[in-house]
Amino acid sequence: MNFTFHRKRISGLLAMVPANERSFLEEMKNFNFPESRSLKLKEVMGYDKHRIVEPGVCVSDLAVFGLEHLFRNGLLQRDEIDALILITQSPDYFMPATSNVIQGRLGLKHDMLCLDISQGCAGFVIGLIQAFLLLEQESVRKVILVNADVLSRKTSAKDRNSYPLVGDAASIAIVERDREDSVIHANLKMDGSRNEVLMIPAGGFRTPSTAETAALEDVGDNNLRARDHLRMDGSAVFNFVQVDVPPLIESLLTQAGVSMDSVDYFLFHQPNRFMLQKLADKMKVPYAKMPSNIVEHFGNSSGVTIPLAIAFNLAGRLKQDNYQVCLAGFGVGLTWSSMLMRLARLNFCELINYP
Amino acid sequence: MKTIAEILKEIRPEFDFAASHDFIADGMLDSFDVVTLVAALDKQYGISINGTDIVPENFKNLQTIEALLCKSGVRL
Numbered sequence: 506m507n508f509t510f511h512r513k514r515i516s517g518l519l520a521m522v523p524a525n526e527r528s529f530l531e532e533m534k535n536f537n538f539p540e541s542r543s544l545k546l547k548e549v550m551g552y553d554k555h556r557i558v559e560p561g562v563c564v565s566d567l568a569v570f571g572l573e574h575l576f577r578n579g580l581l582q583r584d585e586i587d588a589l590i591l592i593t594q595s596p597d598y599f600m601p602a603t604s605n606v607i608q609g610r611l612g613l614k615h616d617m618l619c620l621d622i623s624q625g626c627a628g629f630v631i632g633l634i635q636a637f638l639l640l641e642q643e644s645v646r647k648v649i650l651v652n653a654d655v656l657s658r659k660t661s662a663k664d665r666n667s668y669p670l671v672g673d674a675a676s677i678a679i680v681e682r683d684r685e686d687s688v689i690h691a692n693l694k695m696d697g698s699r700n701e702v703l704m705i706p707a708g709g710f711r712t713p714s715t716a717e718t719a720a721l722e723d724v725g726d727n728n729l730r731a732r733d734h735l736r737m738d739g740s741a742v743f744n745f746v747q748v749d750v751p752p753l754i755e756s757l758l759t760q761a762g763v764s765m766d767s768v769d770y771f772l773f774h775q776p777n778r779f780m781l782q783k784l785a786d787k788m789k790v791p792y793a794k795m796p797s798n799i800v801e802h803f804g805n806s807s808g809v810t811i812p813l814a815i816a817f818n819l820a821g822r823l824k825q826d827n828y829q830v831c832l833a834g835f836g837v838g839l840t841w842s843s844m845l846m847r848l849a850r851l852n853f854c855e856l857i858n859y860p
Numbered sequence: 861m862k863t864i865a866e867i868l869k870e871i872r873p874e875f876d877f878a879a880s881h882d883f884i885a886d887g888m889l890d891s892f893d894v895v896t897l898v899a900a901l902d903k904q905y906g907i908s909i910n911g912t913d914i915v916p917e918n919f920k921n922l923q924t925i926e927a928l929l930c931k932s933g934v935r936l
Contacts, residue, residue, distance in 0.1 A: 747911030
């Protein structure tokens, strides 16, 4: 499915990571693997440090902290928020929507839309598409797109396939109309027949959480995980990304009439360094144009890796410079989506610690 | 230059790879070992094995790994 948007832009971006930093070298002892094998993997996958929330910290805590930072610094006014979209796989509650919880905690106006979207690694791009669609309405002038996940709370610390990678983080993008005649192209695909490739099997209504689903099980490869935990079929995800993402990008650029060379940055979701570099090789994109340094510094925080990559790599330059960027997210659902847009003249672009 | 067998031995020194016809089925290489092996082969031969070729069938034994290297442009 293809989309084209006119006169829309991201005008500000804030990324937040928990101050609590863990290191793979310290955590290696939790895994039943020889140290030499873990160290080889560290080098290839980019495992190093990751940011994990303290127990009890929820998505709304990160969002409220970030929005209050913007209010306090005069970067956003409470009353100008016409819509608050929250992209998350780790809501505070089943009900109500966490976007409503955020609205209530911040005392935002009633004349606004709060919307939770259950999306993961493609969530930032899906959220932008939704924000641009809302901005087609005259009554909507400013959309706040919050992308946040605290999936470390649903990941087994004794699962070497998932835990070293996982990171918690949040981002807030201010999305509004552009005075210039900018054009944004996007596309997305979904395949629900592969929904079990990435999932948390228990804890919902299908399989409620019980003592049994919370018990750690030996799931092979010396990993221990409960059914309440995040489960990822790593090989299937890898194959999905290598097979399905390159044609998605090719189709996007064809749709936009833009060559690969004229894209300044390919800011893709970052599952791990190996997967991203294989993608870059396949697409013949230089590594310098496709940053893959988020997992090693912060961990994989689902869709937040995209805004985090922007804030971490480009923050100092986005206030004055103008870049044509290709964003892409791919993961749970399965969902894969990409977007070609200009990032320019941001009012702010920051990375801060929580708290 | 290291041989494929030597690279495999570095990754999983506890196994005798010459005695197996299916490293995956025999539990000698898991998916993360395959990733480590690909990275080592890329570095050793100055190539980038295509991401879509990183599937278990191509890492079953020495012959399938050799065939993959040939497909990736290596002259063995």
